[in-house]
Amino acid sequence: MKQERKIIGIQDKVPFGKLLPLSLQHTFAMFGASVLVPIIFGISPSIVLFMNGIGTLLFILITKAKAPAYLGSSFAFLGPAALIINNSAYGYPYALGGFVIVGLVGCLLSFIIKKYGISFIDIILPPAAMGAVVSLIGFELAFITITPGKIGADLSNPQGRIVFGVTLVTAILGSVLFRKFFATIPILIAMIVGYITSIYFGMVDIELIKQASLFTIPQFQLAKFSAIPILTILPVIFVILSEHVSHQAVTSSIVGVNLLEDPGLHKTLFADNFSTALSGFFGGVPTTTYGENIGVMAITKVYSVRVIAGAAVISILMAFIGPFAALINSIPGNVIGGVTFLLYGMIGTSGIRLLVEKKVDYNKSSNLILTSVVFVAGLSGLTVNIFGIELKGMVLASIVAMIISLLFYLFDKFNLLNE
Template sequence: MKQHEAALDVNEVPKMHKWLTLSLQHLFAMFGATILVPFLTGLSPSVALVSSGFGTLAYLLITRGKVPAYLGSSFAFIYPIIEVSKSSGVAGAMVGSFLAGLVYGLVALLISIFGTKWLMNLLPPIVVGPVIIVIGLGLASTAIDMAMYLPGQEENVYSGTHFMVALVTLGITIIASIFFKGFFSLLPILFGICGGYAFAFTQGIVDTSAIQAEWNAITSAGSLAGLLSAIFKMPEFVVPFVDFSPMDVISWEIAFLMVPFALVTITEHTGDQMVLSKVVGKNFLKNPGLDKSILGDGVATFIASCLGGPPNTTYGENIGVLAITRVYSVFVIGGAAVIAIVFGFIGMVTAVISSIPTAVMGGVSILLFGIIASSGLRMLIDNQIDFGEKRNLIVASVILVIGVGGAYIQVTDRVQIAGMALAAIIGVILNLILPGKEKGRGNGSMFEAPELENEKNKEYVA
């Protein structure tokens, strides 16, 4: 491990002429992934930007300005949001996000009282790893449908042009991931979307009418007030008790679909905190504590549910920016959050995002959803899970087949425990009742606080 002095420590304020540039780096790092989630789930990308900004500011406040982490749209919730939206619309998805936020709060409370050992018993790697694999594989058909078929058709209509655009987008994303160095290596999604968009434009499948309308409104503004009105637009917020009544939407079906994924993302959040601790050189699992960071994540998700955005989570891309730049200042992270909020209110940004062809997003998603599945496999490898043990083989096998196969339990006419949620629940139960629970933890590193040589001004890069 190499060790370097921090360019800016956690609570240092950058000079004004550098502040904007440093914050924009974080914005670019999270932008592609954050807008992809609402694009796939039918939510508003502008609302996702605003909710990620407010969520990050709330997170920084709750962690008392000690953890430099940016929060963006969570990929783990793509599947449950899509499924809930089919039956209950966006309002149902927001109620589900609110319930997920409550789970974060409950887990944070339990950790503050009992520590993390109980969470390790409930969600060891042998359960979480296969569930993450199921999340990635369960979304595979969504990516392929977006890549291959004409959008907006009642039946699937194959399009060679769209599939070619998707493959070019995928190729650009892969090249950016493998061959780009330094900060640019953290932006493969953004490069893929931009490159794919340019190629799609040459193929005539980019609808620029919304962009043209925004431009016409700006150029035709006859006064400063008119210009500001043309530039800034109110995002399509979905606010509880204003746009819908939560009590009319809430159901056990929504709870069973959304809550299990909150438990999985909490485990992922813990992993991010461990990596972040190693990068910055401060043990964030002890100070301010895992309970504070999980609570901050939950409040960010709660804020998103009150605005109409997807649940939020800490972003590995932004942790990578910290590692490369050695700028750990929470003020830089806060600046990125403020810029994201402003971008969410700019109509031209929304118009450009809405003009991105589904084939482009499909091409990016092929890689991203595969990476999600592979990260579950990596969790099993990193924790040295022994599949020579029958109980481990059984737990993983049952989770994979139930989750990917789409099994469900029909509780009532309206309540159904399906797919990934059912797989997660059964996986937890099997792990608790089968003998040899310690074998499902592997080396047990997932919840162990990293031992740091120095608690100040150090960065650790493998």
């Protein structure tokens, strides 16, 4: 009889010998995307790695170690923040002020949710919409996996295709064939195999690692506040609210615990936004629970917050240890793309799993329309610009889902639906 792979639960203790590789696996998974945001903003990634680590540890503390999540750099702020950063009258310090205010408003929303509960979620994001939005977290990122760059594979040459293929195949086979402890680190093993393959093909500049300064100091800077930058960035709060709820829903589905109830949406939302406010105040970028790390948990069945905390500590150390950061920074996009090709697909499938587990009745036109419109809004490439904020992909789909869901709820209340 085949044995089921052992699940490492949310609060299970993990021996150090296993803790280190499991934590490194999460570090590798989040690194590429997390450092990309500060690179786009034109700041040093070291402050972001530091604040991401601090934010993750605070998240674990605030949620009493009941919700496994790694807080990485948020992409939701790129559009409006770029408007402020590129404005000669303001610049990055004033964008930081906007980050702080958005984080504080998010904290305020968490207190409102604590007082009035989470029943509103089934109104603005019922299962037919929630499942589709969760799927889009992974599916809309699929194109990045084969887009040449820091976190995507360049498949234009044979060497790149080989590295991508070796990494992906190792991740797939490792996930279904590895046993015992190796079954918990298939992504780490895949990245190591892919990295060695890329070294063989001369795709890694080892000299940059050798020349890196032994110690570095994160570049802290304080936020500045002004009305226009704050008002420009503030509408992002609607985006990160829907993103946070969706991430908690998919994580709940993966770990088998309703995190929206325990530790509660109010605690996870507060922790997430408090991290954003703190990071912005000291010069970092906004944070969010990371899909890459959710994908790692889905594949490995390792949900321990101690592992996540270990990844956070590694991130903090990387902010100060130059060669270590340089080593991880040298991982080619073909390797990152090889593992995210699988991770993003797993996240997308988790959304479909949510639809199945919630037994969504597609004989009802309202459910069929909800799921259909959300998928098309997210995957069609449709872009809507409101007050300088570009809405597309999962972000646009989430807002569309909430609007349609609310309308259908009101129609049902007044017995207007023909179902």
